[in-house]
Amino acid sequence: MLASSPRLRATLLRVAQSIPVVIGVVIISFLLTRALPGDPAVYFAGVAADTASIEETRVAMGLDKPLVQQFFIYVGNLLQGDLGQSLSSGRSVAADLAKRLPASLELTLSALILAIVIAVPLGVLAATRPGTWVDHLCRVVVTAGVSLPTFFTGILLIYIFYYLLGIAPSPLGRLDFIYLDPDHVTGFYLIDAALMGDWETWRGAAKQLILPASTLALFTLAPIARMTRAAMLTALSSDFIRTARAAGLTNRTVLYRYAFRNALLPVVTTLGMVFSFALGANVLVEKVFAWPGIGSYAVEALVVSDYAAVQGFVLAMALLFVALNLVIDLLYTAIDPRIGFSSK
């Protein structure tokens, strides 16, 4: 069955390729938890711990055992979904992260959708009209976009739209306190509110989301627009486009049926790098807008030296990123029929 379906085999192969990466990620995050200067048990037991509770933590985490054995205990705990206890919230880190993850995902995904919706047409326009104002605009946006510190853009947007113009709500969290949180279905407020048919709350959540999402989008726009422009230029100068034009196909068909579909492939590849930037920038944007996601959770944990929470966050982000890269590659296999028939 495997042999009869090359695409399935390629998919399985790609999934298998991410296993060593996951192992590497787990090793590095294990080393990070043990690299703390001094006695790790002191850090994990917290600032207010006495000798007895430090000893308790040491035994509970297996810190009295050899390093290799500690690693297997760590992996065993991970397999049970145990990332340790958060000192600041008193709950397990995994539960805290799971509760806050939808907020981060809602922000990151809306920002990415916004960025793609703006950047891809901008890149295409810049490539098809080189030397015009669209091309120059694209170049300015691309260079400025990567130079803008996300936290600074966020603050600037708050100043302009909240303080000066007064059209944005105060930058504090996902929903103004006058609204009730929508029933928890997906954890995405926009989707949950829509499912309830509560458009008042939906509008409130959307209003809160617009500024942070735009901040993040401004940052992720740049690499996507740059790549789209470059990929479109390459595609437009290739032989099959010349053939298509010579065959008398309309400009529209040549652009969208032939050039754009081929230009899409390198753009999808860059999305991996864009995700890496977006997940990092997400932390900063969440801090600026007091967005209750996992990024601001990690920042709060850093301030009170809650190490289990910080390391749990780092590991969760890395696993999320590996999963996203896997999805992107599978998507790539799906849209490019040439890939998957020859195994690497």
Added chain:
Amino acid sequence: MTEVSHQPAPKTRGNFDHILYVLRANPVTLIAFGMFALLIFSAVFGPSLVPYDPLATNAANALQPPSAAHWFGTDNVGRDVFSRVIVATRLDLSISVAAVALSFVVGSVLGCIAGYWGGWPDIILNRFLDTIMAFPLFVLAMGIVAALGNTIENIIYATAIINMPFYARLVRAEVNIRRDAGFARAAKLAGNSDIRVLAMHIFPNALPPMMVQVSLNLGWAILNAAGLSFIGLGVSPPTAEWGIMVAEGANFIVSGEWWLAVFPGLWLMIAVFTFNLLGDGLRDIVDPRKRT
């Protein structure tokens, strides 16, 4: 003998002409070089030229908007924002230059070993780099600083680690394609040791693309270090640093005191912008085909 001494001259002249030509064709690169000189100037001479002590507080003169006496206004404890922004240049540039230099050296050594000898060091290096790149890089930097301890040195190490894969991969590729090149074999046959061939004959060929990478990376390293100090890592409050100044100023933006956060943020942006422009300009000089 006379012929040998004559030969280098036209070549250098050609390179110089090429650089002049590129600069003339792309005035933006010239501006970037000017901005770069200005940044270096404020990093070197800034602390001795600024009108006020960057740490001197003056409660009577707090939260003043920009004026002739205080160009960028004063902050919540009456410190002069202009002096602080200029003085911070040295710290921000030092952090990023140190980090990039560290990743340049470590990346070059690892890349050379993997690219020249191949085999299992190559496989291990690639696996290791893949693992680093599997983390969202800013998040990994956060984790490293949290694990190693909250100091400026650790900010430098963390930034160096997350930048290292780019250099190691670049050097590995550049060394690998020249490993069996004629000139490398000739040098080997002439009796040079592997390490000498690698260091003196092969590695210098990787330098031009490395310089482009350095310039682009410097901007990114500054952003990264400022981002880390924005969330409260590394630099501690009274110190003048762009990221932490924006973080402190953020509390006043909702009440309209914009100058606290905007000026350090603007300077940070200008610095990053300069290095990005410089990187693009250098790439045009080094490799005109990669222009996008």
